[in-house]
Amino acid sequence: MGSRARAAAIAALVALGAVAGCRSLGRVPEHEDAVARGERCLEVRDFQGAELYYERALQASPRNAKARIGLARVALERDDPRAALAQADRAERECVLAEQDKVALLIVRGRACQRLGRPVGLVWAYLHRAYEAGGPETRQRLHKDLLRLAGQLPSDTPGVKEFLAAVPAGGAAARSRIRPRRDWDPGGAPQADIPMGKPFRITVHHSAHDAFIAGSAARSAAASAEVIRRMRAYHVQNRHWQDIGYHFVIDPRGGIWEGRPLRFQGAHAGAAHNKGNIGICVIGNYDAQGPSAAQVDSLTWLIRRLCAQYDIPKRQIFSHCDLKATTCPGRFLKRIVAELRA
Ligand SMILES: [Zn+2]
Known part of the structure; x- marks a missing residue:
């Protein structure tokens, strides 16, 4: 050897x-x-x-x-x-x-x-x-x-x-992808009556904004912030809710914005369905067209993150129309939600 x-x-x-x-x-x-x-x-x-x-x-x-x-x-x-x-x-x-x-x-x-x-x-x-x-x-x-x-x-x-x-x-x-509330509502002190408790379901909506408004929201983050402020004003003045109804808003470029703080129950799925229900609104009308790839990516990321954080099973992911007779969130977005739920 x-x-x-x-x-x-x-x-x-x-x-x-x-x-x-x-x-x-x-x-x-x-x-x-x-x-x-x-x-x-x-x-x-x-x-x-x-x-x-x-x-x-x-x-x-x-x-x-x-x-x-x-x-x-x-x-x-x-x-x-x-x-x-x-x-x-x-x-x-x-x-x-x-x-x-x-x-x-x-x-x-x-x-x-x-x-x-x-x-x-x-x-x-x-x-x-x-x-x-x-x-x-x-x-x-x-x-x-x-x-x-x-x-x-x-x-x-x-x-x-x-x-x-x-x-x-x-x-x-590594920073959170979610823009904090102050990015569209500086100095705001959001309040609502009912505490959220532990969320156990998620419901997806579209804003049903026409192409003109959705297009304007797509121009810049500042433009998206303006559209979200108008959504809040509509909810407070016309619907007499205490704050914007949704917990999250996804803009046309896929930006994710904090809406009503998660510590409060939302106003988005009807009184019978708001309990423990996280409301996500995607800006645009998805009966007319499909959401952008960036929006789908952000929606997917957000829903997965929320499910992981709060132990929400996939079967508790809904389109608004699963809970109520409505076309919201539009036939194109509804399909995406169904995939996330599968
Ligand atoms: Zn809806």
Whole structure:
């Protein structure tokens, strides 16, 4: 065997040993390094080996936080978020937690909630707390996730503004796509009587504006803002509602605008159907033509985001005409809504 071949053979044996070591429980490790061995198994995705080592560490010392958290991480890797949460609960109940254990647990909880489809705000709360409490390595590991989550949350979610402000310029893409109310109603103090509670459905409308008005709204953001102000004035003066009826308005260029704040119930689907119902109005008449690609993209993004945030199932996405005898939101837009619901 030449020296190069020998080196290769040794390297192969070492590599084999690293993996085989995870399973060689016959040679009982000192319980002190059972956790370290568990970690190594987890790194190479030998979940069975990792579990065995962590459990061994727990047999030796039932309050070993790192071993308990190790089991939670294995459960996550095995795509069993409920088991991960159960292990996290046990860690909190039974173990003495060092600062870094607490950070690890926050990450486990955040990731488990993400897998379970829990509200984005909750996932954010766990991971952001871990980010704040963790060291540079944790921060680096969580940064991308938090950027993505921040982009899906209202800017007044605790921590979001500060997090985005600390992101170097160029991270603008991560900012929310939703223009805040003040962009069309500066200084407004929107009020309505009925609190929204937890939203459980979404209804899509069109504004039925003629081509002239829709065309004017398409010219610029300032022009869209003017059309939204007129919509609000019509709702308040002619319909005697307290504020614009919709929670969101999508302009002809796909811009998404905050309307009535989500903390208030909307006025858009009729008294019987407004409860827990997020109203989205797309500017234009979609009996006459199809919405633009930008509008479809924004509507899709907004509805997915709201569904994820509030745990709204797809079957609770409606066209106005699903709830009432009306042509709203027009035959072209209705088709798109049906696809989003499918
Ligand atoms: Zn409608």
